[in-house]
Amino acid sequence: MFLAALLDAGVELDRLKEELAKLPLGPYEFRQSRVMRRGIAGNHVEIEAPGKQPHRHLSNIEALIGGAPIPEPAKQTALQIFRRLGEVEARLHNVSVEKIHFHEVGAVDAILDIAGVSLGFNMLGNPRLLCSPLNVGSGRVEAAHGSLPVPAPATAELLRGVPIYSSGVESELVTPTGAALVTALASGFGPMPAMKVEKIGYGAGTKDFPSHPNLARLFVGESVEVAAREPGAAGDETVSVIEANVDDMSPQLYGYLVEKALAAGALDITCASVQMKKNRPGLLLTILSKLEACDALADLLFEQSTTIGLRIYEARRMVLDREVVTVETPYGPVRVKVARRNGKEVNAAPEFDDCRRLAEEESVPLKQVMIAAQAAYLKLSH
Numbered sequence: 350m351f352l353a354a355l356l357d358a359g360v361e362l363d364r365l366k367e368e369l370a371k372l373p374l375g376p377y378e379f380r381q382s383r384v385m386r387r388g389i390a391g392n393h394v395e396i397e398a399p400g401k402q403p404h405r406h407l408s409n410i411e412a413l414i415g416g417a418p419i420p421e422p423a424k425q426t427a428l429q430i431f432r433r434l435g436e437v438e439a440r441l442h443n444v445s446v447e448k449i450h451f452h453e454v455g456a457v458d459a460i461l462d463i464a465g466v467s468l469g470f471n472m473l474g475n476p477r478l479l480c481s482p483l484n485v486g487s488g489r490v491e492a493a494h495g496s497l498p499v500p501a502p503a504t505a506e507l508l509r510g511v512p513i514y515s516s517g518v519e520s521e522l523v524t525p526t527g528a529a530l531v532t533a534l535a536s537g538f539g540p541m542p543a544m545k546v547e548k549i550g551y552g553a554g555t556k557d558f559p560s561h562p563n564l565a566r567l568f569v570g571e572s573v574e575v576a577a578r579e580p581g582a583a584g585d586e587t588v589s590v591i592e593a594n595v596d597d598m599s600p601q602l603y604g605y606l607v608e609k610a611l612a613a614g615a616l617d618i619t620c621a622s623v624q625m626k627k628n629r630p631g632l633l634l635t636i637l638s639k640l641e642a643c644d645a646l647a648d649l650l651f652e653q654s655t656t657i658g659l660r661i662y663e664a665r666r667m668v669l670d671r672e673v674v675t676v677e678t679p680y681g682p683v684r685v686k687v688a689r690r691n692g693k694e695v696n697a698a699p700e701f702d703d704c705r706r707l708a709e710e711e712s713v714p715l716k717q718v719m720i721a722a723q724a725a726y727l728k729l730s731h
Contacts, residue, residue, distance in 0.1 A: 350552035350565040351530055352462055355469035356381060357392035358550025358569050368468045371417045374398070374457050384553045387562040391553030398457035407435040407449055414464060422475060426467040430529045437506045437525075459526055466530050473569065479542055480535040482512035486522035504528045512538050518560060546570040572663070588616065588666045589643035593656035594623060596631035603632070606653045613649055614642040616666075637666070669695060676725035680707040683722040697726055 356362055362381060369379070377398040384393040405413075414427050432446075439446040451459075470478075485500040485508070492501060499521045500508065507528035547570040554563040572587060603620055610618045617637040625631040634654060638646045640663070647659055669688035676685055683703045688696040699722035708715040 350554050351527065351567075352465045352469060352552065353381070353392040353394040354550040354552030354565045354567040355466065355473070356394065356550070357552060358473075358548045358567050360469040360472050364472065365465060365468055368419050368423075369461055369465060371419050372460070372464060373413060373417070374460060377457050377461070379461070386553050386557055386564050387559075389551065389562045389564060391551035391562075391564045393553040393555075396458040396461050402456035405451055407431060407446060407451070410451070410460065413460070419464070419468060420471050423464070423467040423471040426470065426533065427464045430463050430467070430533045433507070433533065434503070434525060434529050437503050441502050441506065462526060463530065466534075470534060476569070478535045480531055480538050481541070482514055482538060483508065483528075483531070484516050484518070484522050485513050486518050486520045487515045488519035488521075490521040500528075501525060507532055516561075518558060520556065520558070541568070542572060544568065544570045544572050586666050586668075587640065587663050589638045589640055589646075590660075590662055590664050591636040591638065591643065591647055591650060592660040593634045593650055593654060593658070594625060594631055595634065595654055595656050596625045596629040598632065598655040602654065603634075606634075606650075609649060609653055610636055610646060613646055614638065615646055673700075674726065674729070676722060676729055678707070678718065678721040678725050680711045680713065680718050680721060683707065683718070683725070685722060685726045687726075694730070697723075697730075699723060699726070 356365070366379060375398065377396060380395045380397075382393050382395075383390055385391075410431050411428060414424060414431070417424065434451070435446045435449045438449045438451070442449070470476075485504065488499050489496050490499055490501055491497075500513070500523060501521065503525040504521075504523055504527075507525060508523070511532060513523075546568050548568075550567040550569070552565040552567070554565075556563050607618050615636050615638050617635075619635045621633040621635070623631050623633045634650065634656070636646050636650060643661060647661060650656060650659060669690050672687045672689070674685050674687055675682050684700040686698050686700060687694060699719050704718040704722060705715055707713075708718045711718075
């Protein structure tokens with residue numbers, strides 16, 4: 350279903366088949382068709398290989414994929430997924446991962462599913478993937494080890510830490526392969542983010558349920574922050590904002606928190622006074638960070654402050670281009686930070702540390718050094 354949704358959302362079938370043909374898997378048939386699921390059309394993919402499929406060990410699959418001349422990002426994604434599947438199976442069966450041999454997951458169709466999704470995702474440019482909570486279904490499923498409850502043990506292990514639910518449908522709605530794919534590729538789970546949608550893909554499953562369309566839906570587009578940017582504008586980016594309200598933290602801890610946060614990659618950290626419940630004065634702590642550093646900084650805030658809850662959201666950040674220019678004053682050289690927007694100068698400020706050092710060395714008022722530095726820059730720039 351994931352593979353079918355990617356194809357429906359714009360991945361080129363011929364190009365995908367060309368890449369999959371580089372995997373030494375022998376003969377198989379790859380079919381794509383349009384089907385209806387409860388009145389909604391979707392893309393359906395079927396992969397069939399002749400004869401009985403062998404039980405492949407993880408090392409066999411890693412050698413098969415690792416030796417194929419496919420794009421490296423897709424190769425590493427597929428290898429990561431199979432390695433994760435192997436580690437989960439090893440833990441469940443209490444054996445080493447080297448002794449694990451795959452049943453359904455080691456068949457040609459499953460290998461092509463995982464490699465196909467990895468390749469398709471790569472063809473879309475490896476975008477950031479966000480996923481809704483997963484409806485895992487209910488009931489029982491027949492597997493190589495007998496009748497198992499839904500979600501199957503491997504699926505349940507793979508979905509640790511992921512929001513799941515069951516709508517009561519008595520069927521397996523998330524398989525181990527699907528769980529491994531989505532948890533490897535998704536960077537988060539929750540409500541649909543604000544976005545400018547460009548393409549929508551529908552991947553149809555084989556079953557047709559009476560209660561709901563058996564379709565996986567994939568939206569492809571840009572976040573509203575990216576879509577709203579001025580084309581070509583420098584200094585525009587999306588950042589994470591991490592906030593916490595505290596009313597029981599010593600001010601002495603704040604200075605240490607600032608040092609640790611900046612060392613850990615925070616773009617900025619601020620503190621503001623707020624009035625909190627029970628008429629207590631408190632602090633609003635705010636950390637600005639790159640998206641990839643958000644989780645680490647959130648952990649730091651829990652560790653170094655007394656907060657027990659955070660608010661995290663994404664925001665559009667605009668910053669000016671900056672240049673440092675050194676000017677000569679009667680008291681010595683001073684660096685001046687010059688800020689520009691689209692090539693136009695909008696601000697210039699002397700570096701405070703330089704001015705303070707010269708004021709102390711020359712025994713003159715600090716404001717006098719700062720005025721001299723501003724005058725020197727104006728003379729230089731005009």
